[in-house]
Amino acid sequence: MIPLGHYLIVSAVLFAVGSAGVFMRRNLITILLSIEIMLNAVNLAFVAFGRHAGIVDGQIIVAFVMTVAAAEAAVGLAIVVALFRHRESLNPDAFTSLKW
Amino acid sequence: MLVVIAQIVIILIAFVMLLNVAAIMVWVERKVCALIQQRDGPNRVGPYGLLQPLADIIKLIMKEELRPKSADAILFTLAPIISAVAAFAAFAPVPFGAQTTLFGLLDRPVGLQVADVNVGMLLVFAIASMGVYGIVLAGWASNNKYSLLGALRSSAQMISYELSYGTALAGVVLIAGSLSLREVVDGQAGAWFGVLPKWYLFLQPVGFVIFMIAGIAETNRAPFDFPEAEQELVAGYFTEYSSMRFAIFYMAEYINMATVSAMATTLFLGGWHGPFIPAEYGWIWFLIKVSFLLFFYVWVRWTLPRYRYDQLMQFGWKWLLPLSVINLLVTAAGVLYING
Amino acid sequence: MGETLLFYVFSAAAIGTSAMVIGQRNPMYSVLLLVASFGMMSGLYVLLDAPFIAVTQIVVYAGALMVLFLFVVMLLNRPSEDDGDWDVAHPLKRPGMARFGAGLATLLVVQLAWALIRTTRLQDAVNGTSDGSSASVRTIGRVLFQDYTFAFEATSVLILVALVGGVYLANREESR
Structure with a gap:
């Protein structure tokens, strides 16, 4: 018997870890990975709430989140590759000019 | 209590069976290849060279274990382990026989399979897709251009063909109305008009062909063996591997073949169902069907030349994937029409 | 247990x-x-x-x-990760900034925990109200394709957009 709160705490900690990653890391790929961690934390909360209420809607929203995450990662990585071709760097601080 | 022991014994049998498949397939591959090329093949160790795999294993164990200086130590060690674990685990939800009480020994029947999961079909798909990590890590960690090229090719190839593979599975799911492999097999019991077995092969012929082609690409076998491609990449992702680590990759390849063959048997060829053999000995049919498909694999490898890499990608995306989507649509329409 | x-x-x-x-x-x-x-x-x-x-x-x-x-x-x-020349002058590169960020992350945890504590029924067992049988693949499929049809179709358009965008962005160099 695991209380709902425990799942939510795990979810909250994972979300915090992900957001910390976005701010701390200076590598575009790791930043994208941190966003995936945050999305996963939210997914866990959705599934836990859905299970608690005895409905499947939580799982369906997770399926949608996965789709959006896949789209986001595909476009994000394409942007990373395009940026890397211009500056030979993955450091987000290298891309400070608005136009080149 | 007896049921638990029986389950453990079944798991051990599956494990040993898979290990043996790898050893036997080494011999079969060399022998069939030799016969196709009008040679004798292994014939020195034991009758008909049957002990050749044993000799190979002893030779591989005796060899020195090398690791390049510039290799990534952790990932280099981890890669073959991931390959082997994924290969073994993917077989877990595949049922290889009907439920049995072992001639009344057990108080409730147990199924001849490692784990009866209600999303078994997806699970096999999921674990098989983990296998790509072994190859990619091996290629990257070796710090060798041939290895890296092999790994890049393999990741692109496996992602491309996974789509067709999954869509071919979806056709069977539509007809069977279940993701549990045991229920899929049970749906194929009996025969139409008393002669034609009710295999999904006859309902999904296109799906079966797509599944087999995508399966060959997933297991990186010729004519789609680009990750290793001896003539272009030395040995591809395992160029830098030697001794037992190499042997583990080799074993994983054959176990993956066995898993794809077992999946094809389960999904399209009626699993353990077949004429003449009573249901409790159904695993004999299962073995026969899987052996035939494994032989088919070897046959294809030594008959067809390797494609060009761009041909592989073109074929996967421009022909196989649209075909599998059309197959899925037609199947869905058919199921809708029949079930109302 | x-x-x-x-x-x-x-x-x-x-x-x-x-x-x-x-x-x-x-x-x-x-x-x-x-x-x-x-x-x-x-x-x-x-x-x-x-x-x-x-x-x-x-x-x-x-x-x-x-x-x-x-x-x-x-x-x-x-x-x-590379630390290029442009990195040193960056305001976020000042010492203590990473620690400040870590502090903010901890604050986020505290904030979320505070919000969680105020939620009711937290101590209920997560699987207390019903058995898990309602969440079969069949049910998921029915709800997904009946109640969420529009969202599902919208997602497929999103994927198409992402596909085109990804190909365009990654391919830009050669076409110019």
Whole structure:
């Protein structure tokens, strides 16, 4: 018997870890990975709430989140590759000019 | 209590069976290849060279274990382990026989399979897709251009063909109305008009062909063996591997073949169902069907030349994937029409 | 008992591997640790009677998305984070800034925990109100394709847009 709160705490900690990653890391790929961690934390909360209420809607929203995450990662990585071709760097601080 | 022991014994049998498949397939591959090329093949160790795999294993164990200086130590060690674990685990939800009480020994029947999961079909798909990590890590960690090229090719190839593979599975799911492999097999019991077995092969012929082609690409076998491609990449992702680590990759390849063959048997060829053999000995049919498909694999490898890499990608995306989507649509329409 | 133990093992492993993802300078290791984290999350989904989501997690995230990341990491072949010249002058590079960020993250945890404490029915067992049988794949399919049809179709358009965008962005160099 695991209380709902425990799942939510795990979810909250994972979300915090992900957001910390976005701010701390200076590598575009790791930043994208941190966003995936945050999305996963939210997914866990959705599934836990859905299970608690005895409905499947939580799982369906997770399926949608996965789709959006896949789209986001595909476009994000394409942007990373395009940026890397211009500056030979993955450091987000290298891309400070608005136009080149 | 007896049921638990029986389950453990079944798991051990599956494990040993898979290990043996790898050893036997080494011999079969060399022998069939030799016969196709009008040679004798292994014939020195034991009758008909049957002990050749044993000799190979002893030779591989005796060899020195090398690791390049510039290799990534952790990932280099981890890669073959991931390959082997994924290969073994993917077989877990595949049922290889009907439920049995072992001639009344057990108080409730147990199924001849490692784990009866209600999303078994997806699970096999999921674990098989983990296998790509072994190859990619091996290629990257070796710090060798041939290895890296092999790994890049393999990741692109496996992602491309996974789509067709999954869509071919979806056709069977539509007809069977279940993701549990045991229920899929049970749906194929009996025969139409008393002669034609009710295999999904006859309902999904296109799906079966797509599944087999995508399966060959997933297991990186010729004519789609680009990750290793001896003539272009030395040995591809395992160029830098030697001794037992190499042997583990080799074993994983054959176990993956066995898993794809077992999946094809389960999904399209009626699993353990077949004429003449009573249901409790159904695993004999299962073995026969899987052996035939494994032989088919070897046959294809030594008959067809390797494609060009761009041909592989073109074929996967421009022909196989649209075909599998059309197959899925037609199947869905058919199921809708029949079930109302 | 076993369930509780599994919950703690999976959540500890998920949090641990996620923390190692962001504590890592080598993106290769980050991607692999994240795959491990996704595996642990999938274990949590099994405990929540959501086997379909658990397997989808492995297929979509670990099997496809992370391979894509791995592919890009290998393609760019820039093993670890670089600290270029433009880095030093950056205001965020001042000492203590990382610690400030970590402090903010901790604050976020505190904030979320505070919000959680004020929620009612937290102590209810997560699987207390119903058995897990309502969440079969069949039910998910029915609800998804009947109640959420519009959202589903909209997602397919989103994927198409992402596909076109990805191809255009990654291909830009050659066409110019």
